[in-house]
Every structure is written in C-alpha cells, then in structure tokens.
Amino acid sequence: DTGVSQDPRHKITKRGQNVTFRCDPISEHNRLYWYRQTLGQGPEFLTYFQNEAQLEKSRLLSDRFSAERPKGSFSTLEIQRTEQGDSAMYLCASSLGDRGNSPLHFGNGTRLTVT
C-alpha cells in the first residue's frame, strides 16, 4: 500500500492557461474522489468515480473542469482557461467499497496558483 499519490505537488500557471493534474489511488480501491480546499476552509467535494464511471459532480465543477478515470485506475482533473479563483489545493482521495461510510484515504494534494 503506497498510498494515494498526486502529481504535480505544485503548479503555477497564468490566467487563461489549461492545467491537468493526475491522481493515482490505492490500487485496490474502486472509488476515487476529487476535492478542492481553499485557505481557511475544509475540503469541498468536486466529483467522484466508481471504477471508470463518474457518478456525481458538484455544482462547484463548472464547465471548465473535466475529470476522467479511463480505466478505473488513475484519474486526471483538467481545468481549462484557468481563473484566479481556481487557485486552491486540489485533493484526491480513494476508498474501497460501495457505502458512504468507507473512510477516504487522501493524497498530499496539488497546490494550484493562478497568476
């Protein structure tokens, strides 16, 4: 069990550019989640996958955001035409099981700064 890994750890980009983040979950975990955390706040749910199917998306996830999990393993989160308000820590988590009480295992996050 190597834990959830996220890449990159930090990303600085100019407004209007596109960025893509990667998440590798714990290998046997079927669920994968994306959260966003801004300074002084708790993480906010963005979207989640069960295997390769994206089952829920938050209203926070605007049309500029897209997430994929093509083979039910790693996932990518892409933000198009970034805005300064997108600056945040993007957290990925994974869990095993199909019930909401399975604990989530989080990665260390990708910190995005949009200048």
Next chain:
Amino acid sequence: AQSVTQLDSHVSVSEGTPVLLRCNYSSSYSPSLFWYVQHPNKGLQLLLKYTSAATLVKGINGFEAEFKKSETSFHLTKPSAHMSDAAEYFCVVSDGGASKLTFGTGTRLQVTL
C-alpha cells in the same frame, strides 16, 4: 442535506492538558461521522470514525470521540496534549448511503509548552 459545524476555529492548550474540539452535525439519516487531521504540507489522515456501532469511538494517537444523538454532537477529545498534536482537525459527516463527505471548516489546534 448534511452539514457539520465546528464550534471553534482555533483552540490553544498547554502540553499535557486535555484537548476538546467541538463538532455538531446535521443529517437527514443516520450519519457516519469522522475526524480527520491535517498537518502542514501533509495529506488528510483519518483519526477515527463512527458508523452506528459503539457511541464512544477510539482513534489513533490517543484521540477519542463520543457520538451523542440527542445533542447531535461528535466532540473530539484527548486526555493529554502533545506538541505533535498541533494541526488542523476536521469533523466530517456522511449520510451513509451518500457518495461524498461533507467537511467542517476546521479547528486549528495549537499546543504550547
């Protein structure tokens, strides 16, 4: 809808004294409740979880929490604080069948000598 309220944004204790971090929840169903801890530049780590078994839940590093349905509370306690406990603590609720966790705004625990 589910939500959690962490009643203190910042708590400061002396090393060796008890810790109390307060959390109230709101849920339409029988909730699952969690406490997570976040150290600086580290990922979120699960401290403990309540899932309708024993109401007193023991977690890692000497932390425990008690589920009180009548008070809709899930406060986190530790008998004796250690310097290494200084971190951000999040109370989290899930509706069980729901797919996602709802986090509180966090309580920053400061431990002084």
